[in-house]
Amino acid sequence: MNILVLGAGGQVGFELLRALSPLGELIAPTREQVDLADPDALAGVFRAVRPELIVNGAAWTAVDAAETHRESAFRLNAELPAQLARFAAVAGIPLIHYSTDYVYPGDGDSPWREDSPTGPLSVYGESKLAGDEAVMGSGARHLIFRTCWVYGARGRNFMKTMLQLGQERDALKVVGDQVGAPTPARLIAQVTALAVYRLRLGQGIEGLYHLACRGETSWHGFACEIFRQAARAQVPLRLTDQQVQAIPGSEYPTPARRPGNSRLAVERLEQDLGITLPHWEPQLRLTLREYLGA
Numbered sequence: 001m002n003i004l005v006l007g008a009g010g011q012v013g014f015e016l017l018r019a020l021s022p023l024g025e026l027i028a029p030t031r032e033q034v035d036l037a038d039p040d041a042l043a044g045v046f047r048a049v050r051p052e053l054i055v056n057g058a059a060w061t062a063v064d065a066a067e068t069h070r071e072s073a074f075r076l077n078a079e080l081p082a083q084l085a086r087f088a089a090v091a092g093i094p095l096i097h098y099s100t101d102y103v104y105p106g107d108g109d110s111p112w113r114e115d116s117p118t119g120p121l122s123v124y125g126e127s128k129l130a131g132d133e134a135v136m137g138s139g140a141r142h143l144i145f146r147t148c149w150v151y152g153a154r155g156r157n158f159m160k161t162m163l164q165l166g167q168e169r170d171a172l173k174v175v176g177d178q179v180g181a182p183t184p185a186r187l188i189a190q191v192t193a194l195a196v197y198r199l200r201l202g203q204g205i206e207g208l209y210h211l212a213c214r215g216e217t218s219w220h221g222f223a224c225e226i227f228r229q230a231a232r233a234q235v236p237l238r239l240t241d242q243q244v245q246a247i248p249g250s251e252y253p254t255p256a257r258r259p260g261n262s263r264l265a266v267e268r269l270e271q272d273l274g275i276t277l278p279h280w281e282p283q284l285r286l287t288l289r290e291y292l293g294a
């Protein structure tokens with residue numbers, strides 16, 4: 001099976017290369033080979049690769065920059081998946097795509113379900129929602145995994161930023177009133193591989209699913225757990241979790257508004273794929289160990 005993987009230099013994309021490798025021939029053009037911002041660049045890729053499955057890990061993920069680069073964010077997050085879905089529909093092949101909790105309005109404290117009303121607070125969220133809607137309306141066989149708070153041993157992410165700040169600062173303020181579940185890129189790729197395996201068996205699951213770790217915390221809670229686990233792993237830190245102060249999001253203004261409630265209900269995926277999603281804390285331990293080479 002020829003599998004076209006886009007965005008393979010990203011957090012999720014890199015892990016897809018690992019996790020999908022036993023499932024087919026992976027073709028993963030780099031940004032230098034194919035600039036996905038160019039709508040014409042894909043036609044040649046489709047012709048050359050003749051994919052039997054497309055997995056799209058590419059996205060514009062610079063949430064704040066999207067506020068001032070609306071067109072670029074929409075190109076990557078809305079038009080690209082629409083284009084992929086059109087190709088998939090015509091070729092009769094499935095498309096796997098990733099989306100975000102930022103499509104939801106972020107209020108309340110109940111977990112969002114796949115059928116909850118959307119209401120993005122930012123241009124990034126709007127662009128991702130437009131991508132989801134294009135894929136869902138395309139007629140292509142598709143899987144969309146909405147995930148949240150993605151991090152890993154590679155790429156730029158909250159865990160790595162905290163570890164760096166923890167070595168430079170002796171006090172830190174972190175937002176305490178935004179809640180979600182930190183989810184490693186590696187887990188997202190592993191679950192994708194299970195879904196691809198099922199597809200190959202002809203028992204594919206289809207449609208929109210939430211994919212996130214079990215449990216919940218705030219960015220402040222996540223930061224404290226990073227520092228506790230890092231201290232246990234003998235990382236030389238200038239601060240302990242006791243020196244991390246929780247602040248409201250209103251005290252940390254950013255160009256893009258962030259949702260307060262990023263809780264994602266994951267029962268649908270667990271039930272349809274026959275899996276139990278792990279709790280975020282042990283997943284942090286594994287990811288940290290990988291990053292530290294421990």
Ligand SMILES: NC(=O)c1ccc[n+]([C@@H]2O[C@H](COP(=O)([O-])OP(=O)(O)OC[C@H]3O[C@@H](n4cnc5c(N)ncnc54)[C@H](OP(=O)(O)O)[C@@H]3O)[C@@H](O)[C@H]2O)c1
Pocket residue numbers: 006007008009010011012013030031034035036037038057058059060061076098099100101128146147148149150151155185
């Ligand atoms: N990160 C999060 O916290 C988060 C949360 C919820 C949902 N998601 C979703 O999860 C998915 C994966 O996110 P991620 O964190 O893995 O993203 P990421 O690390 O930013 O990776 C995005 C990938 O897209 C590629 N890309 C961007 N513009 C491109 C262009 N013009 N041409 C070619 N490639 C281009 C990037 O290439 P380069 O490597 O060359 O830059 C990178 O490989 C996305 O759909 C995202 O919306 C992420």
